[in-house]
Amino acid sequence: MASMAAKMILGDKINSVKGAAMTGELGNLTDKPTEEELEQAQLIEEARQEQESERKAKHDKMEAEREKERQRIRDKYGLKKKEEIEKEKAEEAASLAASQSAGRISRDKKSPAEMQAAMEDEDESIVDTVMSYLQPIRDKLGI
Template sequence: MDFVMKQALGGATKDVGKMLGGDQAEKDPEAQKKEEDRREALRQQEEERKQKHAKMEAERERVRQNVRDKYGLKRREEREAEAKAAMEAACSGGLTRPKRAIPPGCGDASDEGPEESLFEAFLKYLPGPIQEFFRK
């Protein structure tokens, strides 16, 4: 039962003095100075860490570029841009491309001779006696 009471009132007992106004008198000026010094030190450490990280990343990029130059590789952005350009070029034809861009024999029936009907084309693939039967 003591455990339950301590849990229920544990956090409240610490704040009772603050509620009564006992802890709000004056703050220690040296504590404020120490806190400002601590924050300044943290800021400097963060700047040093960022500078170190930027230096390491620049070194890594230099090594990556050496490998790309040595083996003739391209950067990821360049490869993606080339692939995208190739896809756009392939899709740019569509229905609006000019007639001269169509290779000969691909859908341009006016250049060819008289067309045979679908039935006659089908008959070519049947055996001889069946062809004769259908032609009569």
């Protein structure tokens, strides 16, 4: 009973597909495209490329208009671009660092690498100092 219902529902659709395949409505089922299909594919590709270039040109034009409007608003309200603000902050930081180091009484802070090198030098100097104190004692004891 279920198979009969399924056959009734799907039967017409399956037969229409079979009929289309028999009459050639589904197109050429061979692997080799014809010259006409190749020319049509080439025309389609050229049309796509042309549409893409037109879209890009339209987008560039719209972006130029937007930038023009943005600049007009910046000029009207005295605003600056983000790049200009970042450049000014960098210049201020550099001038601030230069002015701070010029008026400092103490020296600049050392980087971690400089601190490590100083510690190694200090360790060597401590060993040398201790050895210089021990040398006269060794000489007296004859060691």
